[in-house]
Structures are given as structure tokens and as C-alpha cells.
Amino acid sequence: MSKEIDRIAEMIVSSKRVVVLTGAGISTESGIPDFRGPQGLWKRVDPKIGTIEFFREHPDEFWRFQLDRLKEMMKAQPNRAHYALAELEKMGKLSAIITQNVDSLHFKAGSKNVIEIHGNLRTAKCIECGKVISIEEALKIIEEGVFPPKCRTCGGLLKTGSVLFNEPIPEEALTRAYMESEMCDLMMAIGTSLQVYPAAYLPVIAKRKGAKFIIINMEPTPLDEIADIVVHGKAGDILTAVVEKVKEKLGVKGS
Numbered sequence: 001m002s003k004e005i006d007r008i009a010e011m012i013v014s015s016k017r018v019v020v021l022t023g024a025g026i027s028t029e030s031g032i033p034d035f036r037g038p039q040g041l042w043k044r045v046d047p048k049i050g051t052i053e054f055f056r057e058h059p060d061e062f063w064r065f066q067l068d069r070l071k072e073m074m075k076a077q078p079n080r081a082h083y084a085l086a087e088l089e090k091m092g093k094l095s096a097i098i099t100q101n102v103d104s105l106h107f108k109a110g111s112k113n114v115i116e117i118h119g120n121l122r123t124a125k126c127i128e129c130g131k132v133i134s135i136e137e138a139l140k141i142i143e144e145g146v147f148p149p150k151c152r153t154c155g156g157l158l159k160t161g162s163v164l165f166n167e168p169i170p171e172e173a174l175t176r177a178y179m180e181s182e183m184c185d186l187m188m189a190i191g192t193s194l195q196v197y198p199a200a201y202l203p204v205i206a207k208r209k210g211a212k213f214i215i216i217n218m219e220p221t222p223l224d225e226i227a228d229i230v231v232h233g234k235a236g237d238i239l240t241a242v243v244e245k246v247k248e249k250l251g252v253k254g255s
């Protein structure tokens, strides 16, 4: 493993523009289950609950499911993997994180340039008038006895700020994600099964533009065969070791 850690650190040090794509696997060490891993959410809940159609037909059941996830996320703290990426950014060796996660843990760890291509759970949005409010405001509406929560302005249904299946990806986030993937010379996919599009397409774009591609994941992914390096293991362990090695190579003191 130390050979791979050294090779990854070498690639990061010699790259001009490193971009990371993260998925739910980077947050499992913070106590948030992923979707398709051995204890994945979709192993015990039908994924249809995450579709926009299900939300429209059963908004109450949708919100009951979301409230459980919200409670988990609001108390979750970043883990070593999130902090390692924030440190890389501080050292000027990571230009952007593109995340599929809606848990805000990259921001909580101090990362600045984070592109949330699946939205986030910090907000809620009215599906009629488009008004966006904080998730705390939506929880207050629920506490006042309005369930599923409705917009105070027009009475329309509120949905969480996360992007549901069969919903479009936020235009601005997707444009930035494509741009970063085209401009990077190193793309690292961390804690993602690379099975959901368009996220899983981003490393292909990077590779096509001549970037190196590294996968750090517990399990194999469909893109393993196009990666330059694949390391199967825990993101927290691997990224912590990689950042230590990068600091050594850059002659950066302390943590």
C-alpha cells in the first residue's frame, strides 16, 4: 500500500490542477451510510423513494424518510478524509471538490471550492413558486403542524434542496463541474461507486483531455480499468497517509 500512497502523492505534487470527485463513501466514517456499499441505504430502502415522481405522489412519506436522514446529517461531523482534502486545498494542491453528497461535510471541514452537483440538505424549495428557504425554516413549518411542509408564500409543496432522481442537475453546478473536469491534469474519484450519471462521466471527460485518473474506493467500480491507479481501502486511512506524504515531498512542516 505504501508504494501506491507514494505514487499518488507524487502525482498530486507534480500536477498543476487536481480535482476530486467524492461520493457517499467519504462520509461513511462520519456515520452516514452510503447507498450501494455492503450496508448501503438502497440495500434496505427502495431507491424509488428518492425520485421526483415519488415525492409528488407521496410527499408525506418522502419527508418522513428525509427527516431521518436530516437528523443523521445535522449531527454528523467531518472525518479524516474530509480534513485531508481541506488541507490539500490549503496547500494549493486541490483546486476543486465536485461532490455528489448533500451532507455539507466538505464545507464543515473547511474546504472552500466545493461544487454540490446533487444539491444539499441545507435548503428547501417550493415546487410551485421556486422560493428557497433554509431547512431550519422548513422544520419550523413542520413543528407548526404543517406536514408535509408547505410554502408560506404560495402554499405550494416544499421539497428538500437535494436533487432527486429524474430531476435536472443544477445548471451552474454542472457547468462548473464539466469545466473543472476538462481543465484538470489529475482527477481523483473518492468513495463513489461511479454508477450515477452525469457524475460518473466527469472522470471520462478528464481522461479524454489527458488527465491522470486515480480511484480510492472500498470496492471495484466500472471505471477501474481506465484509472491510472486504483486503491481499494478506507478513504480516511488512505487520504491521511497521502497528505502526509505530499507534505513531506513539498517540505511542508507540521499539520
Ligand code: APR
Residues within 6 Å of the ligand: 022, 023, 024, 025, 026, 028, 029, 034, 035, 036, 037, 038, 040, 100, 101, 118, 190, 191, 192, 193, 194, 195, 196, 216, 217, 218, 219, 233, 234, 235, 236
Ligand atoms: N472509504 C472508501 N470507500 C468507501 C468507504 C470508505 N470509508 N465507505 C464506502 N465506500 C465505498 C463503497 O464501497 C461504494 O463503492 O463508497 C462507494 C459509495 O458508492 P454509493 O453508495 O453508490 O454512493 P455514490 O457513488 O455517492 O452514489 C451516487 O447515487 O443514490 C444516489 O444521489 C445519490 O449521490 C448519490 C449517487
